[in-house]
Amino acid sequence: MEKKAFVNSDGDFLIMPEKGRLDIQTEMGKLMVRPGEMVVVQSGLKFKVSLPDGPSRGYVREIYAAHFELPELGPLGATGLADMRDFEHPIAGFDIDRTNWEIVYKITGQLLHANRITPLLMLSDGLEITCHHADPSSLALLTARSKVPGTPLVDICVIGPHWDVMDGYGPPYFHRNSACELITFVTVPSSGTFRPAFESGIVNYQTVFAPHGPLAAEHKTAVEEKLGPTYNYDGFIIEPSSPLLFTEFARKSPKFKEHDVALWKGLEPTFMKHVDQVNARLKAAGLPLLVQGN
Structure with missing residues (x-):
C-alpha cells in the first residue's frame, strides 16, 4: 500500500496474521503485528499496511453495529480474562507528506476512491482552528x-x-x-x-x-x-x-x-507553518525529525 490508505466506515476490523508481519500505520500511530497477535482497527480510521516479510496471510473479521471491547471480568476475577495491560497501543506519530495519496473508502459495502495529501497527518484531519462555534x-x-x-x-x-x-x-x-x-x-x-x-x-x-x-x-x-x-x-x-x-x-x-x-x-493546515519550530524542538530532545514530502 504505497501512497495508499483504506478506511472502513461500515465496521471494525479484527486482523490476525498467520504468516508474515503486518506493519500497520493509522492516524493514531504505528503498530507491528506479528503472527500469533491480533489487531483491531476501528471503523472510520484511515490506515495503510506494509509487509516487511513479504507476502502475508491470515484472518480478518469485520463486525457492524458495535465495537470490539474487553469482556467484563465478573466473578472470574482479575486474571480470568484478558486485561488492559495485555494489549498494546500505537505511539503517536506525525506524517506530513504533501504528495498525492489514494484513499479507498468502504461505505455501505461500496468501495469509493479519492485523492488527497497524506491521510495520516496527526493532530487533525484538516485545519487547526480556534473557534467559538457551539457543537x-x-x-x-x-x-x-x-x-x-x-x-x-x-x-x-x-x-x-x-x-x-x-x-x-x-x-x-x-x-x-x-x-x-x-x-x-x-x-x-x-x-x-x-x-x-x-x-x-x-x-x-x-x-x-x-x-x-x-x-x-x-x-x-x-x-x-x-x-x-x-x-x-x-x-x-x-x-x-x-x-x-x-x-x-x-x-x-x-x-x-x-x-x-x-x-x-x-x-492549508496551520500546523505546516510550524514544522521548522517542531523540528528544532525534536532535534534538541534527540528525537527523529519530521520529514516533509515534496
Missing part, C-alpha cells in the same frame, strides 16, 4: 437510543433563529463525526458570519466519518469581516449513526449535486 449536538431536541451505549440511533437538532455574539472564528471547525449530518435551512440569513452554501429547502449531506468544514470563501469572510452580534439561521440537523442511501429518483434529479472539492482549494 450542534447541544441543540438536540429529540433522540432515539440504539443498542450501543453512548451512540444514538438518530439525533434531531433544531436551530431556531437566534443572535450569535462571538469574539473569535465563526464557522464550525473542520471535523468528522461518527454520525452522518443531514442539514437543511428553513430560512437563510441575509447577512452573518456563517453563510450556507445552499438555499433554504435544499438538503446538504455529509456521510459518516467524512471530514468536512467551511468552504474557502466562508473561511476568508469569517477571518476578514468585523465581528459582532449577528442574527443567524433557522434550520435543523438530522444526525443518524448509520449512512443514508439516496433513491434513484433523488440521484437522477437535475438538482442533485456533489460537492466540488475545488471549493476548499487554498486551505
Whole structure:
C-alpha cells in the first residue's frame, strides 16, 4: 500500500496474521503485528499496511453495529480474562507528506476512491482552528437510543433563529463525526458570519466519518469581516449513526449535486507553518525529525 490508505466506515476490523508481519500505520500511530497477535482497527480510521516479510496471510473479521471491547471480568476475577495491560497501543506519530495519496473508502459495502495529501497527518484531519462555534449536538431536541451505549440511533437538532455574539472564528471547525449530518435551512440569513452554501429547502449531506468544514470563501469572510452580534439561521440537523442511501429518483434529479472539492482549494493546515519550530524542538530532545514530502 504505497501512497495508499483504506478506511472502513461500515465496521471494525479484527486482523490476525498467520504468516508474515503486518506493519500497520493509522492516524493514531504505528503498530507491528506479528503472527500469533491480533489487531483491531476501528471503523472510520484511515490506515495503510506494509509487509516487511513479504507476502502475508491470515484472518480478518469485520463486525457492524458495535465495537470490539474487553469482556467484563465478573466473578472470574482479575486474571480470568484478558486485561488492559495485555494489549498494546500505537505511539503517536506525525506524517506530513504533501504528495498525492489514494484513499479507498468502504461505505455501505461500496468501495469509493479519492485523492488527497497524506491521510495520516496527526493532530487533525484538516485545519487547526480556534473557534467559538457551539457543537450542534447541544441543540438536540429529540433522540432515539440504539443498542450501543453512548451512540444514538438518530439525533434531531433544531436551530431556531437566534443572535450569535462571538469574539473569535465563526464557522464550525473542520471535523468528522461518527454520525452522518443531514442539514437543511428553513430560512437563510441575509447577512452573518456563517453563510450556507445552499438555499433554504435544499438538503446538504455529509456521510459518516467524512471530514468536512467551511468552504474557502466562508473561511476568508469569517477571518476578514468585523465581528459582532449577528442574527443567524433557522434550520435543523438530522444526525443518524448509520449512512443514508439516496433513491434513484433523488440521484437522477437535475438538482442533485456533489460537492466540488475545488471549493476548499487554498486551505492549508496551520500546523505546516510550524514544522521548522517542531523540528528544532525534536532535534534538541534527540528525537527523529519530521520529514516533509515534496
